[in-house]
Amino acid sequence: MVMGRLLFRFLFLLGVIPSLLFAKSENLSFNFQDVPVRTVLQIIAEHQQLNLVVSDTVTGNLTLKLDNVPWYQALDLVLEIRGLGQKRQGNVLLIATLEELAAQQQSELQHQQEQERLRPLHSRHYAINYAKAREVASLLQGSGGNRLLSERGVVSVDERTNTLLVRDSEATLAELEALIVVLDVPVRQVVIESRMVTVRDNVDSELGIRWGIYGENGSGLLSGSIEGNDSLGSGVTPSIGDRLNVNMPAVSPNASSFAFQVAKLGDELILDLELSALEAEDKGEIIASPRLTTSNQYTAFIEQGEEIPYEESTSSGATSVAFKKAVLSLTVTPRITSDNKVVLDLLVTQDTRGRESSTGEVGINTQRISTQVLANDGETVVLGGIFQKQQLKTVTKVPVLGDIPYAGWLFRNTRDTSIKTELLIFVTPKIMFDSLPVAR
Structure with missing residues (x-):
């Protein structure tokens, strides 16, 4: 009789509760009293239409009351309370204890390393065009956990032709080749x-500065003088003197001068600075x-x-x-x-x-x-x-x-x-x- 009542409550929980709880597509609410943790996990998985795999070590009950929370937050709370972890593979959600997941990950890593040791080695040569082959080789060899080659991989450098000689597994060589394509490009100058x-x-009393600009934008022309605007209108870049619209030169008529660009305004405007240095007067x-x-x-x-x-x-x-x-x-x-x-x-x-x-x-x-x-x-x-x-x-x-x-x-x-x-x-x-x- 007692077993019948418990079975009825369990069926009611699985059949009725989910349809009442998921008011929103991404959020859920529920109030559970001493419910098996495996049941709660199944409800969350069904809500997200995920396939669920639960380890035999996942046991126990829990009491949980949540109101309109995201499903992933509810899942994290359940896992944290019971000391569990998750692993997602496509549409399959695996739930197990943290110790089991760590042991599984270690086993997979050892299996991959064993497979890597059994793979045949191949040799490739890569002509480096812009970088230094020695520097690229140092990057591939790395140090500690930064090594890009496999444990059995080796790299040599031919300084004369700036070529890399690499011997490693086919999978590693494919990764290295993609990396070399990214690294071997010309550096901007x-x-x-x-x-x-x-x-x-x-000298400041005899050193003059003349500032000016010139530019062209659509049909608008701008220069420091009438002569400069005439030059722009005819398609000719005005001279330095014609670009200058504030004239403060040195007083001596025999002063020599030199000019250079101080700033660039956008793509077409140029600010010119002319220093009149009185070299004639030393x-x-x-x-x-x-x-x-x-x-x-x-x-x-x-x-x-x-x-x-x-x-x-x-x-x-x-x-x-x-x-x-x-x-x-x-x-x-x-x-x-x-x-x-x-x-x-x-x-x-x-x-x-x-x-x-x-x-x-x-x-x-x-x-x-x-x-x-x-x-x-x-x-x-x-x-x-x-x-x-x-x-x-x-x-x-x-x-x-x-x-x-x-x-x-x-x-x-x-x-x-x-x-x-x-x-x-x-x-x-x-x-x-x-x-x-x-x-x-």
Whole structure:
């Protein structure tokens, strides 16, 4: 009699409750009192139309009251309460204890490793076009858990032809080949244009700046002068002078000038900056205009100067000639961002000859600027702050009379001059765009 009542309640639970609980397609509600956990799991699986496999170790009852909760949250609560885990394979839901699932996963891993050891090995060679084969080989070999080759896989490098020689299973070789296709692409390149300018003290009173823009958009034309607009209308890019609409040049009519691009506004507008440097009056000098092309994240380096010889003693007591550099150098490492801007790591050094020690060794005066800046494509970055001060003493005298002891100063004129110069570096990165697929 008792068994009949329990059976009736169980059938009622399976047949009636589910139809009443699933008011929403993704949420469910129920109120269970001391119900077998396997029954609750079956209800959730039927709600999601999943095939259910439950381990024999899943036993016990539970009391649960949930109101309008997502089915996956209800499932997680049931599993957490009973210390169970799940494994989904397609439309089949497997429920077992955590220990059983861990043991099963370990067994599958061992089986896969055993199959891998039994698979035959094959050899392939891959000609690397753009990357260095040695670097790709290091990536494939990895270290620790980062190894991309199998346990039996080996890779060799032919430096002469920049070729990889790989021996591994067919499945691993297929994965490596797909990876090599992704890695072996040309790196984007950046043109680094720079100007190194020295200016003297008080040069700001004779250094003029003229700003201007020009552009073309549809039928609208824009330039800094009437001549510039006429040139744009005829399809000709206006000259630098015609693009300038705010004119503040140097006052001297004999001033020489140089111009460069400081910023790029959109795709068609260009902001021009012209510096009128009075080189004729020895107030400024362009000492170098290097132009370098380098790959993304690769360092470009240029230097100009001299190597100073000096004698040094060796451990045996003999002397040998060594050299020290006194150079002006620029080191640039560009990094292209995803939005086509350029991060520049810049290092500028200006080394000059210093004093000689009593042993004849030459000292080097060093000045450095090291910084990182973010620039738009075609935008000019200005670096300054490297100063150099020179003290000059000029003596003018009357021959013979100027050399008379004690009274010679009456026939001499002494002039002390202090010259202060500053080094300005103008750096303009320009991204090279081409039709080749490139790494970003």
